[in-house]
Amino acid sequence: MPEAPAAPKARKFRGQVAINWDNCKGCGFCIEFCPPKVLEFSEKFNDHGYHPPFLAKEEACTGCDLCGLYCPDFAIYGVRVAIKQDSGSGIQDSVPKP
Amino acid sequence: MSTLTQINPVEPFLRTDRMPHIWCPGCGIGTTVNCFARALVESKLPLDKVALVSGIGCTGRVAGYVNLDSFHTTHGRAIPFATGLKLANPALNVVVYSGDGDLISIGGNHFIHAARRNVDITVICVNNFIYGMTGGQVAPTTPLGAVASTSPYGCYEHAFNLPFLAESSGAVYVARWTAFHVRHIAHSMVEAIKKKGFSFIEILAPCPTLFQRRNKMGDGLDTMRQYKQRSVIKNGAHTREVDIDLQGEIVVGKFVDIERPTLQQSMEQQLRQTLRDQYAGMGGA
Amino acid sequence: MPTLTTASSKGVLTGAHFLDGDQAACEGALAAGANFVAGYPITPSTEIVERFASRIPTVGGVFLQMEDELASSIAIVGAAWGGAKVFTVTSGPGFSLMMEHLGYAAMTETPLVLVDVQRGGPSTGLPTLPGQGDMMQARWGSHGDYEVIALCPNSPQECFDLMIDAFNLAEEYRTPVLLMMDESVGHMTEKVVIPSPDKISIYPRRYTSLPPAEYLPFRAGADGIPEMVKAGDGYRIHVTGLTHDEKGYPAMNWKEQKKLVGRLVSKIRDNAERIARWEEHEMQDADVVMVAYGITSRVAQRAMQLARAEGLRVGLLRPIVAWPFPEKRIRELAQRVHSFLVVEMNYGQMFYEVERLAAGHARTELLGHGGGMVHEPEEILQALREAAQ
Numbered sequence: 001m002p003e004a005p006a007a008p009k010a011r012k013f014r015g016q017v018a019i020n021w022d023n024c025k026g027c028g029f030c031i032e033f034c035p036p037k038v039l040e041f042s043e044k045f046n047d048h049g050y051h052p053p054f055l056a057k058e059e060a061c062t063g064c065d066l067c068g069l070y071c072p073d074f075a076i077y078g079v080r081v082a083i084k085q086d087s088g089s090g091i092q093d094s095v096p097k098p
Numbered sequence: 099m100s101t102l103t104q105i106n107p108v109e110p111f112l113r114t115d116r117m118p119h120i121w122c123p124g125c126g127i128g129t130t131v132n133c134f135a136r137a138l139v140e141s142k143l144p145l146d147k148v149a150l151v152s153g154i155g156c157t158g159r160v161a162g163y164v165n166l167d168s169f170h171t172t173h174g175r176a177i178p179f180a181t182g183l184k185l186a187n188p189a190l191n192v193v194v195y196s197g198d199g200d201l202i203s204i205g206g207n208h209f210i211h212a213a214r215r216n217v218d219i220t221v222i223c224v225n226n227f228i229y230g231m232t233g234g235q236v237a238p239t240t241p242l243g244a245v246a247s248t249s250p251y252g253c254y255e256h257a258f259n260l261p262f263l264a265e266s267s268g269a270v271y272v273a274r275w276t277a278f279h280v281r282h283i284a285h286s287m288v289e290a291i292k293k294k295g296f297s298f299i300e301i302l303a304p305c306p307t308l309f310q311r312r313n314k315m316g317d318g319l320d321t322m323r324q325y326k327q328r329s330v331i332k333n334g335a336h337t338r339e340v341d342i343d344l345q346g347e348i349v350v351g352k353f354v355d356i357e358r359p360t361l362q363q364s365m366e367q368q369l370r371q372t373l374r375d376q377y378a379g380m381g382g383a
Numbered sequence: 384m385p386t387l388t389t390a391s392s393k394g395v396l397t398g399a400h401f402l403d404g405d406q407a408a409c410e411g412a413l414a415a416g417a418n419f420v421a422g423y424p425i426t427p428s429t430e431i432v433e434r435f436a437s438r439i440p441t442v443g444g445v446f447l448q449m450e451d452e453l454a455s456s457i458a459i460v461g462a463a464w465g466g467a468k469v470f471t472v473t474s475g476p477g478f479s480l481m482m483e484h485l486g487y488a489a490m491t492e493t494p495l496v497l498v499d500v501q502r503g504g505p506s507t508g509l510p511t512l513p514g515q516g517d518m519m520q521a522r523w524g525s526h527g528d529y530e531v532i533a534l535c536p537n538s539p540q541e542c543f544d545l546m547i548d549a550f551n552l553a554e555e556y557r558t559p560v561l562l563m564m565d566e567s568v569g570h571m572t573e574k575v576v577i578p579s580p581d582k583i584s585i586y587p588r589r590y591t592s593l594p595p596a597e598y599l600p601f602r603a604g605a606d607g608i609p610e611m612v613k614a615g616d617g618y619r620i621h622v623t624g625l626t627h628d629e630k631g632y633p634a635m636n637w638k639e640q641k642k643l644v645g646r647l648v649s650k651i652r653d654n655a656e657r658i659a660r661w662e663e664h665e666m667q668d669a670d671v672v673m674v675a676y677g678i679t680s681r682v683a684q685r686a687m688q689l690a691r692a693e694g695l696r697v698g699l700l701r702p703i704v705a706w707p708f709p710e711k712r713i714r715e716l717a718q719r720v721h722s723f724l725v726v727e728m729n730y731g732q733m734f735y736e737v738e739r740l741a742a743g744h745a746r747t748e749l750l751g752h753g754g755g756m757v758h759e760p761e762e763i764l765q766a767l768r769e770a771a772q
């Protein structure tokens with residue numbers, strides 16, 4: 001008799017980014033080369049007139065830090081953040097949604 | 099966004115008291131420095147023993163931003179400075195980080211001799227095809243037909259093929275990437291820094307303010323997209339065949355990785371052979 | 384102030400030797416502990432590095448012949464920051480090429496010695512014949528404001544002795560120091576006595592004892608001179624030729640310029656009287672004072688003997704340190720002597736210093752020519768006769 005399909009594997013990590021608002025020069029590399037495309041230009045701008053990015057799709061960020069690797073101004077970096085697990089099935093984020 | 103407990107992994111490598119840096123929006127130099135910081139982490143080298151030497155120009159300013167023993171020297175002369183530094187203190191891991199104009203034009207003679215001698219240094223050449231700092235003059239790497247402030251009707255000189263130049267001069271490690279190829283750059287940097295002998299990495303980078311703008315190639319991001327589109331990875335390609343022009347294919351990859359005695363090894367071996375136990379060594383610091 | 388040490392025995396060839404000036408200069412450098420030289424061949428200086436290339440492998444150190452003088456002059460700066468004691472040698476055309484790096488060494492306060500064995504100039508000139516036409520270039524050759532210390536030996540023995548002094552001054556003042564030889568002194572062979580190492584005083588490099596967190600590479604002590612470090616010791620220094628602050632960071636504004644360049648200039652100027660050195664002969668009743676240096680001073684000495692024999696009251700002042708020039712002494716003498724006669728192998732260089740300092744109180748005459756041969760005693764004697772009138 002075939003077994004019931006296994007429950008989907010729980011995600012152990014998600015990603016988060018930190019952005020240095022003042023140092024960003026709005027070049028767009030991070031937005032362009034983010035694999036899951038979670039970054040977008042902010043509408044607001046910094047003191048130099050540039051539009052830094054913001055994390056538009058938080059739940060999809062993997063924390064791969066490719067944005068950090070590309071940034072010519074050292075103004076962004078990504079990290080992997082551990083998720084608290086619930087009793088068994090599904091995924092539960094420890095960070096509340098905005 | 100939530101507060102992160104980790105700091106930017108690049109921060110320990112930077113003189114954060116000097117940020118933000120002077121490079122333009124979309125300039126590729128900062129990206130290469132990011133790769134360099136990650137390469138240093140991966141190489142596990144003790145940072146006190148890594149010294150960085152640069153020349154004059156936009157890329158030359160890298161020395162002022164890294165948290166290492168760093169030397170901002172004269173135009174074109176980073177390589178001989180690095181040679182003296184390395185031979186006086188062989189325990190150091192010496193990296194030369196400079197631009198195409200500085201290393202290959204005024205520094206050209208020193209470049210070929212250091213490669214010939216196989217001085218144990220790593221040379222990272224950020225090639226933006228232009229003299230950026232001084233306002234966008236033509237460089238020996240500027241592609242045929244490109245516009246620059248001192249070739250306003252289009253460059254009519256043939257450009258150097260840097261990997262070919264490096265290999266023919268005797269470099270033991272030669273690689274080329276573009277600023278788009280961040281992971282490859284970091285990996286090559288690790289290999290080059292760890293390798294004994296003259297290692298050379300050319301990294302093509304946008305100069306949006308001058309080269310790209312004057313040649314109507316968009317901004318930094320447009321250029322990065324072009325790099326992605328035009329680049330072809332051909333590890334082991336013959337360096338003779340990796341010329342760059344304004345529109346065609348950009349061949350990237352690791353082209354040369356061979357073994358050859360370094361200057362220091364040759365010197366010590368020769369002197370030991372001739373002088374036997376009278377040889378008193380290099381008298382290091 | 385660091386305690387003076389004595390020379391290490393490794394490089395000291397104790398004994399009485401028969402050496403030419405070039406060879407003696409090399410021995411002086413070895414006695415001082417020089418352990419890294421990057422050089423490029425140029426007549427008449429080449430023998431200095433040839434001898435060094437031959438000696439250093441058994442003493443301990445490195446000689447590298449570089450691709451040109453530009454590379455030589457900067458490689459030694461790099462080596463100094465790696466902890467080595469360094470010098471290089473050249474003559475006129477190479478001296479011109481090295482000027483940028485002389486300025487870089489002054490700006491970064493890198494101790495080094497640069498030997499110029501002067502030959503006839505300008506341009507390719509007279510490679511194998513003497514000249515003294517680089518004296519002003521020694522002082523002003525690089526762009527911008529800076530001071531140099533320059534010494535002028537007039538014998539192979541002095542080539543040995545002053546080479547050691549040059550290294551000591553370089554370390555004491557954290558500055559490049561020039562040894563201005565001329566081809567005659569470089570190629571003349573005389574007895575050179577090299578003492579035992581314990582008789583040779585060495586000024587050690589002014590390494591800091593502060594930990595990295597407290598150390599600033601270009602913060603001067605009370606004497607206007609910062610302490611030094613070398614790469615690899617954990618100080619994470621930044622060194623640049625741009626106008627910089629105490630951290631070594633580029634700081635390009637007029638305030639920092641005044642602070643830094645003002646200090647670099649004062650470093651030497653405020654100590655000019657201490658650094659200046661000269662020799663006097665027969666000055667007590669002199670009406671006419673000759674000023675001559677290098678090989679010319681020896682001919683001048685002969686001329687002085689001849690003049691005295693004729694009853695002319697002639698003295699000789701020989702600058703041993705040419706820069707800083709013995710300003711105070713010339714000014715003093717100008718008050719009481721009738722005239723100065725500057726004898727040099729050029730069309731007037733140190734002459735202008737003497738004339739400036741005499742400030743009209745004494746007549747200043749020049750007996751100069753373009754080099755290629757030393758002066759004859761008789762021609763100097765004739766000029767002395769005229770000066771005495």
